[in-house]
Amino acid sequence: MNENPQEDPNDRQDPWGDRPVPAPQYGQYISGPQGGPGGQHPSGQHDPTRGPQQPEQRGGPGIQRRRRGDGMPVSWTIIGLCVAVWGVQWLVYATTPYNLASILGYAPVLTTSEPWRMLTSGFVHSMPSPIHLLLNMYTLYLFGRMLEPLLGSWRMLVLFVLSVLGGSLGVLFLGQPNMLVIGASGGVFGLFGALFIFMRHFKRNITPIVVLIVINLAFGFLVGGIAWQAHVGGLIVGALVSLTMLPGLRKRR
Structure with a gap:
């Protein structure tokens, strides 16, 4: 990434401190049959008139306010x-002959006739085991906790939604026409891509997130029934969207 020689040093303050990068594994499934520190003087020395010096807040006061206020x-x-959708899937499966995964899941052959499936597929998960849902939601929680306080709510929403659509585009261009996919993994891989971009921008060690991306991409290639195409598409779109957010992020800070 090219650096701007006129860039404000505060633009690259680390908003995460020393918090480690989580490393869960998960997959987007191909659908089966069941679907300035306190107490500091401007000179940088401690000001005794302002009380005891507080521990330095990593990432600047603006970041700290967003963590407390925005959540x-x-x-x-x-x-x-x-x-909630997974609960409705069970209700529909138990009371009707229909499968909600087949109704809301995405397949490239349906792109023209039912394009809304490119988004709705990201909110449906496999049954009957809850493992697919739990892994995706746990990962979303971990990375949402790192990204949403930094981006703000509407940027986080845009990032996730476009990453889900990017996952569907990956299936469209790289998958088989009749391959039906479900799961939020395309959107969560978009968070992977965004975190990589932001860590690189803030000059953090990118090795953990690179290893995480490589392991989870390999997991998709090596384990059957996982739509690696959605992972690749979501990752690429998430990284591209986060690049467009950097100028606004600097302005917001």
């Missing part, structure tokens, strides 16, 4: 929606 409402809303 992660978008991440929690997406998690709640996915859990």
Whole structure:
């Protein structure tokens, strides 16, 4: 990434401190039959008139205010929606002859006739085991906790939604026409791509996130029934979207 020689040094303050990068594994499934520190003087020395010196807040006061005030409402809303949809999947499966995964899942052959499936597929998960849902939601929670306080709610929503669509585009261009896919993994891989871009921008050690991406991409290639195409598409789109957010992120800071 090219650096601007006129860039404000505060633009690259580390917003995460020493928090480690989480490393869960998960997959997007191909659908089966069941679907300035306190107490500091401007000179940099401690000002005794302002009371005891407080520990330095990594990432600057603006980041700290967003952590306390904004939280992660978008991440929690997406998690709640996915859990609710999974409950409805069980209700439909138990009371009707229909499978909600077949109704809301995405297949490239349906792109022209039912394009809305490119988005709805990201909120449906495999049955009957909850493992697919739990791994995706746990990962969304971990990365939402790191990204949403930094981006703000609407940027987080845009990033996730476009990454889900990017996952569907990956299936469209790289998958088989009749391959039906479900799951939020395209959107979560978009968070992977965004975190890589932001860590590189803030000059953090990118090795952990690179290893995480490589392991999870390999997992998709080596384990059957996982749509690696959605992972690749979501990763690429998430990284591209986060690049467009950097100028606004600097302005917001």
